[in-house]
Amino acid sequence: MKNFSIKAENIGKRYQLGTGRRYGTLKEAISRWIKPSQNKKQFLSEAESSMWALNDISFEISQGEIVGLVGRNGAGKSTLLKIIAGITPPTCGRAEIAGQIGCLLEVGAGFHPFLSGRENIFLSGSILGISRADIKHKFDEIVAFAEIEQFIDTQVKYYSSGMYTRLAFAVAAHMVVDILIVDEVLAVGDIAFQKKCLGKIDDVASDGRTILFVSHNMATIQRLCNRGLLLHHGKIIMDANINSIVSEYLQNFCDTPSQRTWQPEDAPGDDCIQLLSVRAINLTEKTIQTTDLQETVGIEIKYLIKKIHQWPVVILHFYDAQWLHLFSSHDFYQKQKISFRSSSREISETCWIHGQLFNQGRININIELSSLNPRKNHVAINDVVSFEVIDQRSLEQMKGPFGGHWPGVIRPTLKWEM
Amino acid sequence: MAAQSKKISVRTSQQGWVRLNLYELWEYRELLFILAWRDISVRYKQTFLGGLWAIIQPFVTMVIFSVIFGKLANMPSDHIPYPLFSYTALVPWTFFVTALNKSSLSLISSANLINKVYLPRLILPISAVIVGTMDFLVAFSILLLMMLCYGSIPTMAIVFLPLFIVLTLITSLGIGIWIAALNVKFYDLQNALPFLVQAWMFVTPIAYPSSLLDEPWRSLYGLNPMSGVVEGFRWALLGTKTAPGGIMFVSSIAAWIILVSGMFYFKRVEHSFADYV
Secondary structure (H helix, E strand, C coil): CCCEEEEEEEEEEEEECCCCCCCECHHHHHHHHHCHHHHHHHHHHHHHCEEEEEEEEEEEEECCCEEEEEECCCCCHHHHHHHHHCCCCCCEEEEEEECCEEEECCCCCCCCCCCEHHHHHHHHHHHCCCCHHHHHHHHHHHHHHHCCHHHCCCEHHHCCHHHHHHHHHHHHHCCCCCEEEEECHHHCCCHHHHHHHHHHHHHHHHCCCEEEEECCCHHHHHHHCCEEEEEECCEEEEEEEHHHHHHHHHHHHCCCCCEEECCHHHCCECCCEEEEEEEEECCCCCECCEEECCCCEEEEEEEEECCCCCCCEEEEEEECCCCCEEEEEECHHHHHCCCCCCCCEEEEEEEEECCCCECCEEEEEEEEEEEECCEEEEEEEEEEEEEEEECHHHHHCCCCCCCCCCCCCECCCCCCCC | CCCCCCCEEEEECCCCCCCCCHHHHHHCHHHHHHHHHHHHHHHHHHCCCCCHHHHHHHHHHHHHHHHHHHHHCCCCCCCCCHHHHHHHHHHHHHHHHHHHHHHHHHHHHCHHHHHHCCCCCCHHHHHHHHHHHHHHHHHHHHHHHHHHHCCCCCCHHHHHHHHHHHHHHHHHHHHHHHHHHHHHHECCHHHHHHHHHHHHHHCCCCCCCHHHCCCCHHHHHHHCHHHHHHHHHHHHHHCCCCCCHHHHHHHHHHHHHHHHHHHHHHHHHHCCHHHHC
């Protein structure tokens, strides 16, 4: 029987909604004293206007486990981390934590811009619960990790944002705790530094310490964690190994699905064209949520043409997870080759993107259907579908040379000659 | 595997009165002083006049008081030169006011710490009060200089001065902790604070001596712990004739009651800080 690290029993957290409670005023408090009857009424309405951010959360994490917390925004991930970290108490239920806990909910908590890097290391170290002696002992290591040797005595307000986050993370990375809680902080710094951070977390993990990790980056979660908890509307709906959690999340809980279908009654469009469905498919025309970066992906579009006398142009815009525009594609020239027949019918077409082009991560798509002469937009939908590109090879050889994220917004395989 | 050897901490709902957990505060003493040091060094780096501000405020007030109350109103001052008489009171008083202002904002200005890191939140107002000690030392050294100029030689009573400094600290901490906690819930307290401070100043014997009152009213006056502090400072440093025994006793008790009740109230509402700030 392994020792537990975190044991949660029926944790619930209720928040008050609406206005007036967040900052009470003296007037309210006084009137509550004077008129207890009003107090009762108010109490009732408060019960109605509250919501459970977490509800009946129970789980147990053993020592040395690396657990990823997965869920949409507002599913309660951060609240759960805060309860475990002791920042806010649960409304009901209890959690037991074995050992010292370190939390990285924000890089650079407590940093002061007017202090030098050196001073901030001590400051932020103590805030994170590292003793002064320990910081002194690890000082050089921290500075080297952050790569800011020359600037260590410069005020932090003159740092670039990259230097700032590197320093902040470096301090946090040197906490010696039994349980480490990490919330999305790896989304900072350049790719090389992110890789270094992941390496550091790997080290922490191999020391047999427990890590609870929240990120929206499925590739990172999959690489780091071995178990996952899927949160939805404040409840744990799945507790399993990380691969099943990630695929369940991508299939059913991801913000934008990889398939959208409309009924003719409410299909987007006008009396010329109506969009019926858009989906991401693989070569066997099965809908996919994830694809390996080696694989070809298709975007299949089905639409209804009605009162229109020429081919409409379909345009797809591809974006990465940060909504950086990767490229756009249209079918104008292909359609020139096919003569247009003016009758109401359903059209299906697919845009194929060959493998070895996208980099890892989420790919978001906007769609447009237009006529060119005269120019008219019939349908324009942002974020119509999305899918996740993963790197299966690097998952297999985790610590290999290409483990982690390969830099660049796209990742084409190019021909090399010698 | 051996039996669970790690220290277990429990997270559970917190309602009603909870214990103070002073041991935890002690464990976090390093952070307490580093936070205080941060604010002191930022203040002295950031402001043009730095430490001079610590002198300007009580000194200018002293000059104004000397002209209005000392010269024009001919206020009695226990046979001590009026500027010395009032400045001796203004040194601990300024410390008290600074502590109040800083601690009232201490939680709100550290919202990112409260929301993102676990720490016993009591150290935030406490460190805010400690920040003022630096200014206090600066202002106090000017007091010593003034005593030298006026040729005022302290009596044996000066050995009691540390006691009165401690009383100043306890009072400032007590009120500071109360206000910090109340300020999170009742934001409009922020507006009431300057008025509160002003009123408090007039019920504290800064511009006038408490010897204007007769016993037992004088001792009752000690319910305002700052009157005990002020009279204590005067007695210990300037050797005012009337050893303010009664006042001091009442003030000390009042100060402790304020501090302990403040800490309990703070602990009671602490759990809601992360949700409110």
